[in-house]
Amino acid sequence: MNSNYEGFIKLLDLEDKDKSVNYALELLKSKKVTLEELYLDFLAPALTTFVCQEKEKEICIWKEHTRTSIIRTILECTYPFVIERRNEIKKLHKKVVILTPSEEYHEIGAIIVNHFFMLAGFESQYIGANTPKNDILMAVKAYQPDFVAISVTNYYNIVITKQITDGIKKNYPNVKIIVGGQAFLQHGAIDQISHDYYMQKASDVFMIAKEVK
Amino acid sequence: MPNVMELKEITKIYGTKIQTQVLFGINLAFEEGSFNSIIGQSGSGKSTLLNILGSLDRPTAGDIIINGKNTKSLSSKELSDLRNESIGFIFQFHYLLPEFTALENVLMPYRISKKPITKEVLDYANELLDIVGLTKVKNNLAINMSGGQQQRVAIARSLMNNPKIILADEPTGNLDSDSTEQVYELLRKINHQFGTxxxxxxxxxxxxxxxxxxxxxxxxxxxxxxxxxxA
Structure with missing residues (x-):
């Protein structure tokens, strides 16, 4: 664990947005951490390891959403750093569209993955959360990506994800499908979805990049 | 956990001259104490599947095993007995008898089986009404209750014979979002409390x-x- 993580979590526990954002950005500016480290070792675990205290059970969702809001702000604030790094990276000339399916509002993972694709040299487009199936198929038609990456958290949304991936495979068989997210940890979920790549962590993007180089 | 219900290679074909196949070789098993949902678009075959699961309809081919018993070789009477002792039903519409009270409706499955209503049976019916949160209105006529209350009476009724399995067909289909949440919490409570x-x-x-x-x-x-x- 990075030695600065504890300090970061303390600020998040206090729900001090200003200090949390400044702390994270300062780590980047002073090059104490890389963008990848910030995403994988700070932001992702701050969300996935969030545990609600017993006495706060009734306000758990509120607290989780507050934390998510702070993480999202930090994530958006790192975009200039992504631009700066991207200028130094050799382009792969491969397009990827990233999204979450309809009714899926958890999008932090998808945004992090979007940044990772950019850092790996892809031309990456995040088209948003809660994206209806037909709009996804239209986006694939219009944007003509090489890859579509779908992030799913709520396991019920595997149902619509199957419709989406079946639709993409039927209409655009050359487009490679990448899936990832908490929903695929449920029994049987990944086996029943058409996909070419299953990402268990955001840094798996670099393995895909290596393959297409 | 052992399976409480199993379907093996179930097919269902309606009609003789003009045949319509509705189910195609369905294999499904449900573990004791599990909480399952079946979804699908209208016409997908899910209601036919529920009828077959509940032994309200026979499949064209395949085996149904309820509580370890293969239903294929059972007579209509034996099948009916197995159904009554093993399965409780909840439907979208509550099918309560309007001129009877909540308590009388809950006791109805027992009355139908023509067993005597002992003190223990009455106590159990009252306990079920307590579980579904309707003790205060147990003597109200079903017709005078709200939609959410009526559905909760129907849930209590489905538990009267201590079934191991509850089959529910759109149990919240007629309810608003608050009542839907209450009914879900209630089903979960029963699932945890009785292992249904x-x-x-x-x-x-x-x-x-x-x-x-x-x-x-x-x-x-x-x-x-x-x-x-x-899970």
Whole structure:
């Protein structure tokens, strides 16, 4: 664990947005951490390891959403750093569209993955959360990506994800499908979805990049 | 956990001259104490599946095993007995008898079986009404209750014979979102308290996403079958 993580979590526990954002950005500016480290070792675990205290059970969702809001702000604030790094990276000339399916509002993972694709040299487009199936198929038609990456958290949304991936495979068989997210940890979920790549962590993007180089 | 209900290679064909196949070789097993949802578009075959699960209809081919008993060789009477002792039903419409009170409606499955209403039976019916939160209105006529209350009476009624399995067909289909949440909490409470297995056909996302397992039926086949890792 990075030695600065504890300090970061303390600020998040206090729900001090200003200090949390400044702390994270300062780590980047002073090059104490890389963008990848910030995403994988700070932001992702701050969300996935969030545990609600017993006495706060009734306000758990509120607290989780507050934390998510702070993480999202930090994530958006790192975009200039992504631009700066991207200028130094050799382009792969491969397009990827990233999204979450309809009714899926958890999008932090998808945004992090979007940044990772950019850092790996892809031309990456995040088209948003809660994206209806037909709009996804239209986006694939219009944007003509090489890859579509779908992030799913709520396991019920595997149902619509199957419709989406079946639709993409039927209409655009050359487009490679990448899936990832908490929903695929449920029994049987990944086996029943058409996909070419299953990402268990955001840094798996670099393995895909290596393959297409 | 052992399976409380199993379907093996179930097919269902309606009609003789003009045949319509509704189910195609369905294999499904439900573990004791599990909380399952079955989803699918209208016409997908899910209601036919529920009727077959509940032994209200016989399949054209295949085996149904309820509580370890293969129903194929059972007579209508034996099948009816197995159904009454093993399965409780909850429907979208409550089918309460309007001129009877909540308590009398809950006791109805017992009255139908022509067993005497002992003190123990009456106490159990009252306990069920307490579980569903209707003690205060137990002597109200069903017709004078709200939709949510009527459905809760129907849930208590489905438990009267201590079934191991509850089959529910759109149990929240007629309810607003608050009542839907109350009914879900109630079904879960029963699931935890009695270890009752639930198989719920639903269009309601809020019910399906909280189930431990989602089975999607499409064109008479299982399109998707996922179980929560911690279920």
């Amino acid at each position: 297995t639930f198989i719920i056909i639903t269009h309601d996302r809020h019910i399906a996403e909280k189930a431990d397992r989602i089975v999607e039926i499409k064109d008479g086949r299982i399109n998707l079958d996922i179980t929560k890792a911690n």
